[in-house]
Amino acid sequence: MTDSTLLSDTYRLGHRTVGRIGYGAMQLAGPGVFGPPRDRGAALAVLREAVELGVNHLDTSDFYGPHVTNQLIREALRPYRDDLVIVTKIGAVRGSDGSWNPAFSAAELERAVHDNLRNLGLDVLEVVNLRAMFDVHGPAEGSIEAPLSALAELRERGLVQHIGLSNVTPAQIAQGRAIVPIACVQNQYNLAHRADDALIDALAADGIAYVPFFPLGGFTPLQSGVLNGVAARRGATPMQVALAWLLHRSPNVLLIPGTSSLAHLRENIAGSGIGLGAEDLAALDNI
Numbered sequence: 001m002t003d004s005t006l007l008s009d010t011y012r013l014g015h016r017t018v019g020r021i022g023y024g025a026m027q028l029a030g031p032g033v034f035g036p037p038r039d040r041g042a043a044l045a046v047l048r049e050a051v052e053l054g055v056n057h058l059d060t061s062d063f064y065g066p067h068v069t070n071q072l073i074r075e076a077l078r079p080y081r082d083d084l085v086i087v088t089k090i091g092a093v094r095g096s097d098g099s100w101n102p103a104f105s106a107a108e109l110e111r112a113v114h115d116n117l118r119n120l121g122l123d124v125l126e127v128v129n130l131r132a133m134f135d136v137h138g139p140a141e142g143s144i145e146a147p148l149s150a151l152a153e154l155r156e157r158g159l160v161q162h163i164g165l166s167n168v169t170p171a172q173i174a175q176g177r178a179i180v181p182i183a184c185v186q187n188q189y190n191l192a193h194r195a196d197d198a199l200i201d202a203l204a205a206d207g208i209a210y211v212p213f214f215p216l217g218g219f220t221p222l223q224s225g226v227l228n229g230v231a232a233r234r235g236a237t238p239m240q241v242a243l244a245w246l247l248h249r250s251p252n253v254l255l256i257p258g259t260s261s262l263a264h265l266r267e268n269i270a271g272s273g274i275g276l277g278a279e280d281l282a283a284l285d286n287i
Contacts, residue, residue, distance in 0.1 A: 009272065011251060014085070014161060014183045018085050024257060027260045047077055060089075063089075086127075087211075089131050090131065091166075113151075125159065128151065131166040141172070145175060148180060163181070165184075190217055191242050201250065210253050233280070234274055234280070236274050241276070244276050245284050
């Protein structure tokens, strides 16, 4: 049964409106986001449950696995619901050792778009994020003109509807917006990692969605005595409070917490219903 009350808060993504709690499929692949899942049946169940609970924004990439998460999404959810927005990401490929390598040439980007189309079972990709790979671990300066122009050409050919940017600096976003409309920005941001504070506000003023990856800390989950204290007062888990803080941060923030667990999926979605008072927010802001 869909619990629309938990997902009633929405924001624009491209030409669509999505719930501000989505789902990130990265953790459905094997260890290190490489290879098949430990439990394929459980992975399929998580995807189906997310959509049943009202999630209509899925984040994925064909370099998760590689190919694994997209194939799971296709198996679990196709034919897709009319309101489902699938966002994918290109700009990298995986080495045979699981390494993350740049794939920024026009030919590599076109191949990635076709791989995503094939493995998701789609004719058009609704939103494609170009992930900058000047530094694997975080944004670093470098021109994105050539790869973004190549992706814009694929948009002109009708293979892509909207373009976003990932792992980028404010300068790269400005450069990108001069080339093509930018639907969203996906960077690392959470309670403990707030380098994009000013960027979030600037994007909100222009109506552009900001999608924080690693909203719960990523491979090293958030840990804080203050966070634990607020969670105890609210009768919630620390991770639910961390998600609720992000939802309070700005209306343009769209969340894509990932998990391979049905219990954690339900917990994450329930976190969107947690209210935080001024005292809670002040304490969390000071972490």
